[in-house]
Amino acid sequence: MPAAPETALRIALPVPLPQAFDYLPPAGGDAGPDWVGCRVRVPFGRGDGEQVGVVVGLAAAVPGLKQATARLDAMPLLQGELFASLRWAAGYWQAPLGEMLATALPGPLRAGQPLPESCAHGWTATAAGRALLGEGGGRPGKPRELLRALAAGAIDEDRLDLDQPGWRTPMRRLSERGLAERIALGPPAPRPAPPGPVLLPGQQAALAALAQGEGFRPLLLEGVTGSGKTEVYLQAIAEHALAAGRQALVLVPEIGLTPQLLDRFRRRLGVPVLAMHSGLPDGERARAWAAMARGDGRVLVGTRSAVFCPLPEAGLIVVDEEHDASYKQQDGVRYHARDLAVVRARALAVPVVLGSATPALETLHNALAGRYRHVRLDRRAGAAKPPRVRVVDLRKRQLQHGLSEELLTAVGDCLARGEQALVFRNRRGYAPVLICHDCGWSATCRRCDAAMTVHVGGRRLICHHCGARATPPNACPDCASLGLMPQGAGTERIEQALAERFPEALLVRVDRETTRGRDAIERHLARLGDQPGILVGTQMLAKGHDLPRLTLVAVVGVDEGLFSADFRAGEKLAQLLIQVSGRAGRADLPGEVVLQTHHPDHPLLNTLLAGGYPAVAALELAQREAAGFPPYAFLALLRVEAPTVDAVDAFLEDAKAACTGHDTVRRNGPMPAPMARRAGRSRGQLLLAADRRPELHAALDAWLPVWRGLRSARRVRWAVDVDPVDLY
Numbered sequence: 001m002p003a004a005p006e007t008a009l010r011i012a013l014p015v016p017l018p019q020a021f022d023y024l025p026p027a028g029g030d031a032g033p034d035w036v037g038c039r040v041r042v043p044f045g046r047g048d049g050e051q052v053g054v055v056v057g058l059a060a061a062v063p064g065l066k067q068a069t070a071r072l073d074a075m076p077l078l079q080g081e082l083f084a085s086l087r088w089a090a091g092y093w094q095a096p097l098g099e100m101l102a103t104a105l106p107g108p109l110r111a112g113q114p115l116p117e118s119c120a121h122g123w124t125a126t127a128a129g130r131a132l133l134g135e136g137g138g139r140p141g142k143p144r145e146l147l148r149a150l151a152a153g154a155i156d157e158d159r160l161d162l163d164q165p166g167w168r169t170p171m172r173r174l175s176e177r178g179l180a181e182r183i184a185l186g187p188p189a190p191r192p193a194p195p196g197p198v199l200l201p202g203q204q205a206a207l208a209a210l211a212q213g214e215g216f217r218p219l220l221l222e223g224v225t226g227s228g229k230t231e232v233y234l235q236a237i238a239e240h241a242l243a244a245g246r247q248a249l250v251l252v253p254e255i256g257l258t259p260q261l262l263d264r265f266r267r268r269l270g271v272p273v274l275a276m277h278s279g280l281p282d283g284e285r286a287r288a289w290a291a292m293a294r295g296d297g298r299v300l301v302g303t304r305s306a307v308f309c310p311l312p313e314a315g316l317i318v319v320d321e322e323h324d325a326s327y328k329q330q331d332g333v334r335y336h337a338r339d340l341a342v343v344r345a346r347a348l349a350v351p352v353v354l355g356s357a358t359p360a361l362e363t364l365h366n367a368l369a370g371r372y373r374h375v376r377l378d379r380r381a382g383a384a385k386p387p388r389v390r391v392v393d394l395r396k397r398q399l400q401h402g403l404s405e406e407l408l409t410a411v412g413d414c415l416a417r418g419e420q421a422l423v424f425r426n427r428r429g430y431a432p433v434l435i436c437h438d439c440g441w442s443a444t445c446r447r448c449d450a451a452m453t454v455h456v457g458g459r460r461l462i463c464h465h466c467g468a469r470a471t472p473p474n475a476c477p478d479c480a481s482l483g484l485m486p487q488g489a490g491t492e493r494i495e496q497a498l499a500e501r502f503p504e505a506l507l508v509r510v511d512r513e514t515t516r517g518r519d520a521i522e523r524h525l526a527r528l529g530d531q532p533g534i535l536v537g538t539q540m541l542a543k544g545h546d547l548p549r550l551t552l553v554a555v556v557g558v559d560e561g562l563f564s565a566d567f568r569a570g571e572k573l574a575q576l577l578i579q580v581s582g583r584a585g586r587a588d589l590p591g592e593v594v595l596q597t598h599h600p601d602h603p604l605l606n607t608l609l610a611g612g613y614p615a616v617a618a619l620e621l622a623q624r625e626a627a628g629f630p631p632y633a634f635l636a637l638l639r640v641e642a643p644t645v646d647a648v649d650a651f652l653e654d655a656k657a658a659c660t661g662h663d664t665v666r667r668n669g670p671m672p673a674p675m676a677r678r679a680g681r682s683r684g685q686l687l688l689a690a691d692r693r694p695e696l697h698a699a700l701d702a703w704l705p706v707w708r709g710l711r712s713a714r715r716v717r718w719a720v721d722v723d724p725v726d727l728y
């Protein structure tokens with residue numbers, strides 16, 4: 001009888017439990033250091049349940065341990081800097097290590113599939129296949145059709161997916177008969193990279209800041225829209241990655257990863273540029289991950305989760321639009337991709353560029369404190385001039401579906417010049433609320449503390465928080481009056497109003513209703529092309545695409561943002577206004593921005609108009625400091641939800657009572673969440689704040705285990721959000 005193994009594998013599993021689990025190695029295996037970082041399949045839970053986990057260490061074997069079923073990697077999949085950074089991330093964002101590691105892996109790897117080959121594959125006709133083609137290609141049918149397609153040369157599998165749907169089965173038949181074979185396609189030949197423009201002094205200063213010194217070099221590149229930040233990224237990649245034989249990672253916000261951008265990178269860099277975003281099939285994402293892990297991939301451009309890519313030969317990390325909220329994951333493991341990117345750059349000892357026209361106040365604060373180098377690009381590159389801004393005072397004005405006569409005239413003039421206008425309204429639907437003109441009743445969601453949005457010209461009510469739908473009543477349920485009226489205007493109503501006023505004009509609406517799927521924005525914009533016309537849309541249009549004929553941006557409904565309770569509201573509103581305004585006049589045509597408001601004297605608007613974003617940032621920073629908010633304090637939010645408010649309150653009371661010691665950490669609450677009911681569940685929270693980050697983390701490390709053990713925790717769902725971006 002073989003001796004029982006003395007060493008067990010310590011395995012992190014993707015389950016919401018803080019601890020790792022010990023297993024014996026699979027039959028015939030000896031646990032040793034070469035297992036660490038490899039995936040294993042293990043029995044877990046009841047019956048024949050299984051999980052794929054990652055070996056995170058070794059432990060002494062004790063009697064009664066179960067045995068792992070299989071080792072899935074011969075070589076560690078997670079190692080070195082990436083493994084260390086993920087451990088750090090799990091600790092920082094208070095996530096179980098197993099969940100953090102699972103979050104970091106593309107789907108197929110999480111499910112236990114082998115690391116895919118990093119090169120693309122294709123199919124080609126064999127000699128026998130070509131001989132058969134010479135004789136006519138055999139019997140008619142799908143296999144013959146495919147074989148004919150291969151006559152001209154190998155076709156890669158991505159292409160086949162596009163052009164020959166359902167090709168795999170007939171191709172297998174061809175391959176079984178020895179007529180076609182699968183081949184690895186080598187990397188495409190490098191193309192000569194065309195030289196970029198001569199850099200402006202600001203751009204040169206940015207590159208010089210990166211070139212200066214060694215190791216970790218964080219740079220805040222604060223450049224107004226169109227000032228040439230992307231040009232800086234491109235040259236920095238060429239210099240610090242490609243010319244040095246190293247890799248570059250570029251993070252972009254979800255809506256910023258446009259085909260236009262990828263195309264620009266590919267053309268200018270002359271090497272293959274891998275992409276990673278939510279629109280790609282899982283297999284493709286795993287392949288990009290594998291290519292970077294093996295060092296075959298040189299440049300990866302991706303959204304939030306691309307921050308988890310292995311960078312064994314890292315040379316540079318870029319985070320574009322670093323202030324963008326989409327870098328923060330809002331459920332599951334609530335990590336922040338920008339912050340992790342900076343941590344990784346430090347661990348990798350490489351430069352990192354954080355670029356934005358409107359930097360997050362946290363980032364700006366780091367730059368002002370001297371922790372980051374800071375280069376400003378104050379002017380647009382090329383011929384484009386900054387747009388002229390006009391504020392339209394709405395007080396006592398007649399409005400047509402939320403639009404003032406000034407705004408409509410400006411749109412009309414723009415169309416008459418043969419140019420394009422963007423009417424921006426960050427609210428989809430027909431109207432934000434349906435009210436009774438006689439008694440003030442309004443239609444609210446039965447399951448949420450929120451008004452229902454009016455859609456389809458008033459024929460449907462939809463809750464934007466839980467998706468509930470309802471038919472509007474014919475009469476007011478409270479007073480039976482027939483005077484029910486949609487109040488305010490969303491994109492749908494604005495589109496209608498514009499169509500009435502400009503019946504001849506080409507109108508394109510871009511919001512979540514009209515734009516499903518990744519390519520939908522592209523298709524909308526292609527429909528508009530270079531013709532005169534009007535775009536109506538939400539935030540989706542705030543950045544990304546270059547629209548050279550767009551000269552007017554009209555902003556409708558900024559006032560909600562001026563009076564929000566959210567401590568970040570001012571920052572967010574200023575960022576949005578600047579991003580949207582930046583769409584006007586990007587080429588040689590001058591741009592104009594029209595801003596409608598009932599509060600033309602609001603300090604935020606005045607500061608923005610007089611001093612731009614830097615002035616707003618200074619104002620907001622002073623307010624944050626006075627109020628003890630980030631970046632001058634560090635926050636963690638305990639979020640709780642349950643079917644009943646009693647369960648929520650009971651847990652929060654217990655959790656707060658368990659917050660012992662750590663007196664420098666302020667406990668605010670328990671209190672209801674700003675939206676106290678959502679989708680039929682009650683929501684509450686406890687806000688923790690500290691002046692120093694280590695104090696906050698020490699408290700969390702002490703309290704979380706206690707919270708987990710509370711009886712009242714069983715009746716609720718709860719999560720800790722470290723550095724929450726919003727308090728909802």
Ligand SMILES: Nc1ncnc2c1ncn2[C@@H]1O[C@H](COP(=O)(O)OP(=O)(O)OP(=O)(O)O)[C@@H](O)[C@H]1O
Pocket residue numbers: 197198199200203223224225226227228229230231232357381382
């Ligand atoms: N040094 C330069 N000389 C001439 N043209 C330039 C220069 N740098 C950038 N440009 C051009 O100016 C335009 C804006 O540049 P770029 O896209 O790099 O700016 P950006 O700051 O990244 O823009 P955005 O804020 O939209 O992300 C582009 O058409 C670009 O080709």
Ligand SMILES: [Zn+2]
Pocket residue numbers: 445446447448450463464465466467468678679
């Ligand atoms: Zn609802």
